[in-house]
Amino acid sequence: MEDHAQTRALYNSDCPVCNAEMCSYDAYSKTKDLPIAFDDLNQIDMDAWGVTEDEATRLLHVIHNDQLYVGFEAMVILWEQMPRYRWMARIARLPVIYQIADWSYVHIVARIIYNRHLRRKARGLVGG
Numbered sequence: 144m145e146d147h148a149q150t151r152a153l154y155n156s157d158c159p160v161c162n163a164e165m166c167s168y169d170a171y172s173k174t175k176d177l178p179i180a181f182d183d184l185n186q187i188d189m190d191a192w193g194v195t196e197d198e199a200t201r202l203l204h205v206i207h208n209d210q211l212y213v214g215f216e217a218m219v220i221l222w223e224q225m226p227r228y229r230w231m232a233r234i235a236r237l238p239v240i241y242q243i244a245d246w247s248y249v250h251i252v253a254r255i256i257y258n259r260h261l262r263r264k265a266r267g268l269v270g271g
Contacts (some may be wrong), residue, residue: 148180153204157269216247
């Protein structure tokens with residue numbers, strides 16, 4: 144683990160959506176030398192995060208300043224750490240927008256992504 148990282152995102156590289164998004168953020172963070180690290184749940188010891196593989200594949204997990212955030216809040220925290228995405232975080236923080244986006248992420252977007260992951264896993268297309 145990178146010691147200088149103030150923010151860490153846990154993602155599933157077996158998920159095409161998650162992998163594309165987090166790799167994009169990782170590349171951007173590296174070009175700006177931001178203190179953000181991206182941990183692929185398939186490549187690390189999950190005990191360090193204190194979550195199961197199933198929990199990690201269901202929702203985004205981010206540790207920022209030693210506090211764990213899960214779900215849409217984790218995404219907003221991550222955006223807030225990257226200058227290019229701060230405008231999205233500001234919009235996402237608006238009360239009605241946040242409530243709708245949080246509910247939509249947990250009950251629609253993440254659920255669809257998770258179910259697709261389970262189907263790929265059942266067909267043997269991903270590890271574990």
